[in-house]
Each structure stands twice: as structure tokens, then as C-alpha cells.
Amino acid sequence: MAHAIWTGAINFGLVTIPVRLQTAIRTNDLRFNFLHKADEGRINNVRRCSVDGQDVSYDEIVRGYEYEKGQYVILDDEDFKRVNPEATQSVDIVQFVELGEIDPMYFDKPYYLEPEKRGRHAYALLREALRTSGKVGIAKVVIRSREHIAALKPNGDALVLELMHYADEIVDAAHLELPASEKPAENEMKVAQMLIDTMTEAFDPTQFRDTYREELLAMIEARAAGKEVPSPEVAAPRRDNVVNLMDVLQKSLEQSRQSRGPDGAATSYDAKSGAARERPDEKPKKQSRRKKSAA
Amino acid sequence: MSRAAAQTVDVDGRTLTLSNRDKVLWPQDGYTKADLVAYYRTVAPYMLPHLAARPLTLQRYPDGIGGQSFFEKNAPRFLPAWVPTVTVTSEFGRHETVRFASAAPRTVRFILCNDEATLVYVANLAAIVLHVWTSRDGSLDVPDFLFFDLDPHDGCTLATLGKVALALRDALTEIGLRALVKSSGGSGLHVIVPLAPEYDYDFCKGFAELVARALHARLPDRTTLQRMPARRPLGTVYLDYVQVGRGKTMVAPYSVRARDGAPVSMPLEWSEVEAMARKRAAGTEGEFGRFSVKNVPPLLRKRGDLWSEAGQDGQRLEPALALARTAFAAASNAAER
Numbered sequence: 072m073a074h075a076i077w078t079g080a081i082n083f084g085l086v087t088i089p090v091r092l093q094t095a096i097r098t099n100d101l102r103f104n105f106l107h108k109a110d111e112g113r114i115n116n117v118r119r120c121s122v123d124g125q126d127v128s129y130d131e132i133v134r135g136y137e138y139e140k141g142q143y144v145i146l147d148d149e150d151f152k153r154v155n156p157e158a159t160q161s162v163d164i165v166q167f168v169e170l171g172e173i174d175p176m177y178f179d180k181p182y183y184l185e186p187e188k189r190g191r192h193a194y195a196l197l198r199e200a201l202r203t204s205g206k207v208g209i210a211k212v213v214i215r216s217r218e219h220i221a222a223l224k225p226n227g228d229a230l231v232l233e234l235m236h237y238a239d240e241i242v243d244a245a246h247l248e249l250p251a252s253e254k255p256a257e258n259e260m261k262v263a264q265m266l267i268d269t270m271t272e273a274f275d276p277t278q279f280r281d282t283y284r285e286e287l288l289a290m291i292e293a294r295a296a297g298k299e300v301p302s303p304e305v306a307a308p309r310r311d312n313v314v315n316l317m318d319v320l321q322k323s324l325e326q327s328r329q330s331r332g333p334d335g336a337a338t339s340y341d342a343k344s345g346a347a348r349e350r351p352d353e354k355p356k357k358q359s360r361r362k363k364s365a366a
Numbered sequence: 367m368s369r370a371a372a373q374t375v376d377v378d379g380r381t382l383t384l385s386n387r388d389k390v391l392w393p394q395d396g397y398t399k400a401d402l403v404a405y406y407r408t409v410a411p412y413m414l415p416h417l418a419a420r421p422l423t424l425q426r427y428p429d430g431i432g433g434q435s436f437f438e439k440n441a442p443r444f445l446p447a448w449v450p451t452v453t454v455t456s457e458f459g460r461h462e463t464v465r466f467a468s469a470a471p472r473t474v475r476f477i478l479c480n481d482e483a484t485l486v487y488v489a490n491l492a493a494i495v496l497h498v499w500t501s502r503d504g505s506l507d508v509p510d511f512l513f514f515d516l517d518p519h520d521g522c523t524l525a526t527l528g529k530v531a532l533a534l535r536d537a538l539t540e541i542g543l544r545a546l547v548k549s550s551g552g553s554g555l556h557v558i559v560p561l562a563p564e565y566d567y568d569f570c571k572g573f574a575e576l577v578a579r580a581l582h583a584r585l586p587d588r589t590t591l592q593r594m595p596a597r598r599p600l601g602t603v604y605l606d607y608v609q610v611g612r613g614k615t616m617v618a619p620y621s622v623r624a625r626d627g628a629p630v631s632m633p634l635e636w637s638e639v640e641a642m643a644r645k646r647a648a649g650t651e652g653e654f655g656r657f658s659v660k661n662v663p664p665l666l667r668k669r670g671d672l673w674s675e676a677g678q679d680g681q682r683l684e685p686a687l688a689l690a691r692t693a694f695a696a697a698s699n700a701a702e703r
Contacts, residue, residue, distance in 0.1 A: 313583070313694050316576045320687055323569050 076214065079160030081184065081197070081223070081230075083208065088194050089187035090162070092214070095231065096180060101287055162232060164208040164223060173207070173222060176241055181233045182214075184223075194230065201225045377407075380448060380483040384490050391430045391492060394626045397659065403489040405622065405659040410482040412671040413620040417485070419502040421452055421476035423615050424493035431494065431624040441475045442491070449487060450478040452503045454613075478503055494624045497615035505563045506612070511676065512559040512574050513616050515550070515606035519590065519598040524650045526588050528643030530581075530603040531555050535636060537581050541689040543681055546673050547639055549654040551623035551631035554603075555639070556616060562680030567612050573683055574607035580694040581605060619673055620666075622659055632657035632665075633672040 075091035105114040118127045134151075135143030162184070186194035201207060201224070208223035212232065222233045255263070373384045387400035406413070424438040441451050453475045479485055479496070488496070500509035514534060518527045531547060534557055538545045548556050561570070582589045582605060590602040598604055609616065617623070617631045632654070647653060657665070 313576055313579050313690075316572060316579065317687065317690060317694075320569065320572050320576065323572070324684060324687065 075185070076182070077160045078187070079162070080190075081162040081164065081194075081210075083164035083197075086193060086197075088197065089190040090184040090194070090230075091187065092162075092212075092232065093183040093185050095183045099281065099284060101284060101291075159213050162210045162212045162221070162223065164210045166209045167201075167204075167206045168209055169205060170207045170222075170224065173235075177235045178222070179234045179236055181231050184230045184232050198225045198228075198230050201230075375486065377483040377486050378481060380446075382483065382486055382490065384486075389430070389492070391427060391494065392626065392628050393430060393432060395628060397628050399490070399492055401628075401659065402492070402494065402622065403486055405628075405663065406485050406489045407482065408663040409620045409666060410485050412666050413618065414480070414482065414485065415671070416619045416673065416676065417479040417496065417498060419478055419480065419504065420498040420500075420618075421454060421503070421506070422479050422488070423476070423497040424488055424491060425495035425497065425624070426491055426493045427624055428492045431626070435624065437497075438491075438493070439474050439476060441477045445477070446487065449484050450480055451475050452478055452506075454506065494622050496618045496621040498618045499613070499615055500610065501563065501612075508563040508566055509570050509610065510561050510563040510680065512561060512570055512577075513609050514557040514574065514578065515604075515609050515616075516555040516557060517550075517604040517606055518553055518650050519595070519600065519602050519604055521601035522603055522650065523601070524645050524647040524653050525643050526601065527555060527603055527650050528639050528641075528645070530585060530588055530605075531557060531639050532636075532643055533585055534577070534581055534605075535639075537577060537584070537693070540693040541686040543686050546633065546676055547636060548619055548631055548633040548673070549629075549657060551617060551621065551629045551654065551657075552625065553650045553654065555634075556631070558616075558676065560676050560681055562682050564680075565683055567610060569683075571608070571610045573687070574610050576690065576694070578605040578607035580690070583694075619671075620662070627655050628659040629655050630657045630659060630662045632662060635672060 075093055078091050079089070081088040081090055106112060107114060118129075118132065119125070120127050134146050136146065137143055184194075210221050210223050210232070212219055212221050212234075214234070219234045220237065221235055224231050224233060373387060375382050375384060384400070384403060387398060387403075389399045391397055391399055391402060421439075425435060426438055427433060427435045441449070445451070453473050455473050476499075477484065477488065479488065499506070500511055500513055501507065502510060516527060516531055516534070535545050535547070538559060543559050545557050545559050547558075550556050565573070578591060582591050587599075588602055589605050590598045591605055591607075592598045593604075593606075593608070595604075619631055619633050621631050623629050623631065642653060645653070
């Protein structure tokens with residue numbers, strides 16, 4: 072069981088539903104330590120003052136905001152506490168909106184809300200009401216001393232609280248060069264539409280895997296086991312002798328000839344196109360010694 | 367001083383501003399950026415056919431060969447509009463050896479060095495070393511040459527390197543393929559086999575591996591296929607056949623290298639390699655250091671571009687593969703570990 076981030080309540084109107092806030096996203100990133108290449112010693116971070124050259128401990132460190140080059144406003148822990156929102160541990164619903172109204176760009180990170188025993192009935196009621204109305208709640212919530220806006224959505228049997236970006240966090244696309252006024256021709260649209268239709272299938276997120284992570288892990292496991300790292304050359308079927316290799320090549324030639332058609336000429340490549348044609352001929356070329364042999 | 371060092375030049379009707387001309391790029395030799403630009407202008411007629419239409423990677427040394435350098439694939443944002451480019455989607459991001467399928471596709475806009483003005487432009491960026499793809503715009507998925515990088519490991523003599531290169535040439539001749547050779551500009555040799563641009567990278571890589579394995583079977587003591595430098599036997603030549611692939615590059619013929627003496631990657635006569643195989647030099651670098659920005663231009667005027675046929679004679683691999691069945695049969699039976 073994942074541990075609760077906090078225990079609190081969903082509030083709307085006069086209704087209070089006691090809930091626990093639970094994580095919904097697992098981070099799978101591999102963690103690496105920095106080591107000294109020569110002796111594999113762990114690298115320590117040293118905080119050193121640029122003025123007196125001394126190492127500085129954490130309790131001697133304050134935060135400065137550079138409001139002008141070289142000019143800092145200093146804030147200490149008390150200052151940060153003063154502007155911290157009250158750690159309310161509640162999901163305060165301020166309005167309900169149609170889910171479709173929210174630009175998906177605004178969604179950031181989902182959390183589960185799990186009801187406490189005495190909140191189960193109200194929890195189910197809110198979930199079903201949201202589902203039937205097709206609406207989501209917009210709520211304020213404090214997580215780790217920061218206040219967020221969030222959308223409260225029904226998701227299966229659960230209520231999901233999805234943290235959202237503030238409007239001023241979304242970068243405006245106006246500075247991009249976008250073809251706003253361009254109207255594609257009707258037949259182009261038809262072709263594009265057809266392409267989309269033929270590639271349309273049910274979305275199955277399990278089809279997609281983080282192969283980067285998997286390959287890194289495989290590499291790490293192999294190294295840990297003292298094996299050679301699987302690079303494509305090593306992983307490829309071993310060609311123990313040149314005869315095997317010749318067979319492989321012969322087969323690949325035949326296959327590519329089949330896909331090219333009977334004359335054996337590559338149709339997909341135009342060897343003499345482009346700038347290759349414009350090579351300067353500063354002297355007459357000798358006739359090729361060998362004529363191209365017919366395939 | 368540095369103000370006076372800026373200068374505008376007219377190249378084929380394009381006006382270019384050369385900045386910081388007096389910047390010394392080779393401190394030991396005193397060669398400046400102006401020398402680099404002058405060199406590339408002189409060799410342009412010979413070099414451009416080998417650069418044309420190939421995505422170009424610049425190796426830039428803004429602070430000279432002793433300073434920080436960086437590889438630049440993406441054309442600079444301030445690139446003049448007249449410089450031709452090709453935009454390529456790279457599926458594998460920066461990772462070349464481990465392919466992360468999830469790495470997001472990104473596009474890279476490569477410069478195509480098709481004319482002298484572009485060559486001057488990139489030289490002015492202190493791009494000392496020019497690396498090119500083995501394929502050309504219009505057929506980027508099919509290389510027009512096979513590329514073998516013969517890299518002498520510690521203790522390898524000039525004679526050994528020469529003998530291995532000749533054995534590679536002979537193996538290729540046996541299967542009907544003609545090869546061209548150049549110095550890498552460092553310590554090794556580059557051997558290419560001009561191809562009809564019809565075979566994809568996978569096939570070419572497999573074919574290069576076939577040749578390399580057959581050669582290793584013939585010369586097991588003088589060659590190695592070991593990719594980890596630390597595991598290569600002393601005195602061997604590493605047969606690097608894996609530099610064949612989409613996005614992989616070769617140092618262009620006549621490219622300068624960022625080493626003392628400003629050596630140049632120089633196309634060679636096979637007879638020069640035969641002479642190498644008879645020499646007694648312990649190392650290989652002295653041999654190739656004699657081709658430099660100073661003496662390559664007069665040499666080129668005398669002997670012309672030895673690689674002028676590259677790209678003209680597109681050789682086919684079907685007959686070569688058929689011939690390999692008998693030519694390399696002995697190799698297949700030899701002890702392969």
C-alpha cells in the first residue's frame with residue numbers, strides 16, 4: 072500500500088468527505104550516483120563560498136533572490152513560512168465545470184483520493200453525481216506547502232484529483248510561426264482523413280513501453296553479472312565463419328531484388344539526383360576500367 | 367591587430383568575410399587560419415568532387431589544435447542562405463553503439479560542400495578536419511563506397527601496415543573489386559571500394575565484415591578485429607570495418623588533420639604502399655607526416671587526383687559475392703576464433 076500524502080477532507084457546500092490523498096503515478100527513472108572514474112569513489116557535493124573560499128554548512132545558507140545583477144534580497148525560513156498557505160489538508164471545491172471545457176494542456180499530475188470509512192457513502196454519491204452530470208469539480212488543494220488548483224474527476228470506482236497548471240504557467244503559442252490562415256485543398260483533406268481513418272484503433276497504453284529504461288536496465292544487469300554489454304553487433308547472431316556470412320548476404324541480396332522487381336535496379340533511390348550531378352569536371356575523366364557487369 | 371585581420375574575399379561571385387585570419391591554429395608550425403583557408407582553396411578543384419552532395423561533419427578548433435575542439439553536424443544557425451544543406455532524420459540520437467528505440471527522432475541539417483565558396487566558409491569556421499558520409503544526397507541510404515580503416519596498433523611497423531593494406535587490395539582484386547587507398551592523415555590507411563549506390567548499409571556492412579574476416583583469416587598474426595584497443599595484440603593492424611553505416615563518416619580525402627605539422631589525408635598510389643611494405647621504419651606516422659598543407663598543393667599539381675575515379679566506376683557486389691565463394695573458401699576453413 073502506498074502511503075497517504077495527507078489525511079483530510081473534500082469540502083463543498085456544507086458537505087465534508089474525509090479522504091486520504093494517495094499517489095497515482097509511479098516514477099520509474101533509474102537513479103545513478105556520480106563516481107570518480109579512476110577509483111569509483113562517490114562524489115561529494117561541496118558548497119563553497121565564492122567570497123571567502125570556505126566550505127559552508129547548510130545552517131549557514133540563506134536564499135537570495137537576484138532582483139538586479141549582483142543585488143540580492145535575502146529570505147530566511149521564517150519569511151517562507153509567512154507566505155506559506157495554511158496547510159489545510161482539504162480539497163476545497165470552488166466550482167463545477169464541463170470536463171470538455173478544460174484544455175488538456177492544463178492537466179499536470181493525478182492523485183487518488185481514498186475515502187475514510189465514515190466517508191464512503193458521500194464519496195460514492197459525489198462520484199456518481201459527477202459521472203452522471205459529465206462535470207468535474209475545480210478545487211483548491213495544498214500539497215507539500217504549495218497551493219494548487221486541481222480537477223476532481225470520477226475514474227472507475229475512484230475519485231481522482233488532477234493537479235493543474237495555473238494559466239500563467241502555460242506558454243503562449245503566439246510567438247510560434249504557425250500556419251493559421253492556411254486552408255488545405257479539399258482533396259488533400261480527403262487523403263489525410265483517409266490516412267487517419269486507416270490508422271485509427273483503440274488506444275491501448277500498455278502497447279507502449281519505456282524501452283530506453285529497459286535497455287539501460289539490461290545493460291546494467293549484464294555488467295553486474297560480468298557479461299559483455301549487449302551492443303547490437305554482439306547481440307546479432309554470431310557469424311562463426313565467412314561461409315555463413317556469405318549465405319546471409321546472398322539471402323539479403325535475393326530478398327532486396329525481389330522487392331525491387333525483376334530488373335534488379337533500385338527504384339527507390341536516385342543515385343544521380345541532387346548536387347551529385349554538379350561535380351566540377353576539371354579534366355576529362357578516364358573511361359572506367361571495368362564496365363558495369365550485368366547483374 | 368585582429369581588426370586588420372578581417373578581410374572580404376570573392377569566391378565564384380560570393381562575398382565572404384574572413385575573420386581572425388591571423389589566428390594561429392598550429393602553434394608549433396605557426397600556421398594560421400589564413401593558411402588553412404588558402405590550403406583548402408588551392409586543393410578545392412581536387413577535393414570538391416569527393417565532398418559534393420555528402421553530408422558534412424565539421425571538426426572545429428576555434429582555439430587551434432591544442433584547444434577545445436568539437437564536432438558539428440548541425441549547420442550553424444547563421445549559415446548563409448546560399449550554402450546548400452540536407453536535413454536528415456536520425457533515429458538514434460547521439461547513441462551510436464547502443465540503439466535506444468525510444469530515443470526521439472531528431473533532425474540534423476548537414477552542410478553539403480558542393481562549391482569552393484562553401485569550402486572557404488567552413489575553413490573560416492576553423493573547421494580543420496572535414497568528415498563526410500559514405501553516401502550522397504539523393505541516395506543517402508545506399509553508400510557509394512565501402513570503407514576500411516586500417517589502424518595500426520601499438521608496435522605495428524610501417525611494413526606490417528603496408529603488407530596488410532596490400533593483402534586487402536589483393537583479396538578485393540580476387541573477387542573483382544578495385545580499391546583506392548589514402549593516408550588517414552594520422553597513423554593509418556584508409557581503403558575504399560567504389561560502389562554502385564544500390565546496396566543498403568546493412569548489406570555493405572555485412573560485405574565489409576566478410577572481407578575483413580577473410581583477410582584476418584589469411585593474416586591472423588598481423589591483423590585484429592578486436593574493437594577494444596586494450597585487447598588488441600601488439601604489432602597488429604586493426605581492421606575497422608564497422609565504419610560503414612548511416613551517419614558514419616570518413617575523413618575526406620585532402621582533409622587536414624589537427625596534428626603538429628598539419629598533415630593531410632592523402633590519396634596514394636598502390637606503388638607507394640608497396641614501397642612502404644619494404645621500409646624498415648618502426649612507426650607509421652613519420653611516413654604520412656610528409657603529406658602536409660605545405661607540400662600537398664605542389665604534389666597535387668604534379669600528379670592530379672589519384673581518386674578521380676571514385677564515384678565514377680560504380681562496382682557491383684553480386685559478382686563479387688559469387689567470386690568470394692571460391693576465393694575466400696580457404697579462409698572459411700581456417701581457424702576462426
